[in-house]
Amino acid sequence: MTRRKNELQGAELDVIEKTLTSEILPFDKAMTIFIKDAKRKALREFTIKYYLRECNDFRNYLAREEHSLIINEVLRRHIDEFIEDMQQRRHLQTVTINTKLRAIRTLFNFLYDRKFISENPMQKYPLLKDRKANISTFSNKQLRQLFNAPNMRTFTGQRDYTFMLLLLDTGIRLNEAAGILVEDVKLSEGSLFIRNTKNHFHRYVPITAKTKAQLSRYLKLRGTCETDHLFVTIDETALTRAGLQKVIPKYGKLAGIKGVRCSAHTIRHTFAKLAIMNGAGIFEVQKILGHSSMEMVRVYVNLFSSEVAEKHKGFSPLNNFDF
Template sequence: MSRRNNELNGRELDTVSRSVSKQVTSFDEAFKAFLKDAERRGLREFTLIFYRKELNSFRRYLEMRDHSLLIHDITRKDIDTFVVDMQADNRKTTTINSRLRAVRAFFNWLVDNKYLADGEIAKISLLKDRKNNIETFTVKQLHALLNATDKRTFTGQRDYTFLLLLLETGIRLNEATGILVEDVKLSEGLIFIRNTKNHYHRYVPIQAKMKEQIRRYLRLRGTAETDALFVTLDGTAMTRSTLQKIVGKYGNLADIKGVRCSPHTLRHTFAKMSVMNGAGIFELQKILGHSTMEMVKTYVNLFSTEVHDKHREFSPLNNL
């Protein structure tokens, strides 16, 4: 009998490092504990849905390959193969990175909570993605979109208010879904945004046209069973998925082509028009609720006319 190696391998290190209370070994048990802890930490329901969706996708992948569903049998190579197979299926880089973020968060949590000893598996890098041109609506398309609403109906006035609000403030869909009537401060020209991505509440400003439309909508809305700003004909809160379809609905009615009709396109359009009208990066970051300057700088680089205007002054061809 050959002498065994004195150095413990990864699985053996896991065995000695885990406490008795942390003997969770199956993917499903670990996943359940991960979600329970995420709920305890107060993560948004939208984030929990994201983790469930993307990690279940990874689990199905392991099952299809007849791979063991014990977390200690999952290696970095399995994750790399997961990426290669998604690329072979022509998945978008954004889709692949979305799943990798969920897998990375899961395995980081397993390492941090002593379910796994080897932290190398959690060191997952996202794929580099070339920045695509950011889609925005033209002024003509915006007019067509807004005019497609039937303002003689309650739902038309509600949807018109929703579209205007996204364009006026650049808030995210999830943020708009979470607005309550009490969050609208018309006298101050502000709306309180509570359902934020980074858990930092903020106020966004609104101007005269937006305030007047919200006043009109609130009179039509009246009292309802819910405190949510946007309600159905039955007086119940509009869901995120229902609000998400509004831009696409009126985009189809307006026959808008060549641009994705979505709430996020209105957010990009707000950013573009704000930059072109001279908004500063700090004001833009605060209104949009970005935790870093990266995306704001992207907007400025794409849409600022300052370089173009200055080029008129220093163009070498001026003196030829």
């Protein structure tokens, strides 16, 4: 009789791994552990709220459909059914569904990596394929209408004009603008320090003479406040991200701008378009916009590069025909 080896190997280890590392974990407790870890990593408050919102949306779906709320019992088919529900009952757009899937994937990847679950239903789960929609931007006429809308004889008008000018000059994100402190404005250096970034990599962005002059005027009007934030309310409190988010829609409506979404992100797209059309290189655009990869920058180049249009004039097959 052959004596078996006492040390477990291969598939035998897989058998006990599931038993030793997994526990019965309710969805809510899993979320508490996940969010606690996110806070420990000092993720942005906006990011944490995003995880809470989207993961709890999935949790509420499971409860409504009377599926188990034990995180270990969530299966891949539950994800499939959740997607079908979002598409057929809620009629959500593909980009919205993918936003939710990214949050759920992050949750389950965390739980699997920390061995709270032995099976990961989101492992290699593909996002929905979405046709790249045309990126909307402001025309030069619409920009003039937008920037002429604030009442420059009021503090809020000067503040909002400064905010919009800063967005157009630098292409920074809304959340980045909300995090700017007075000390981040480097007028003598002609730059702006961006601390509240999406990828946690702080960066400096250049500002033009026109923006420097407007920032100088605004800082004199702003004066000294208890908050260090650059953009403040008339009560001298920090203007929140939600408050800044309302600025461009407000003036877009006042200016009667139609056919384009009036938002900070549209100004960001407009910055990218104008920068590329004016000859900015892809690495310059990537650095200023703070993209961690070249994917979005390539989209901008493909859409807005005037060089593509000029080259097309030379190689178009129609050049060889006289209709």
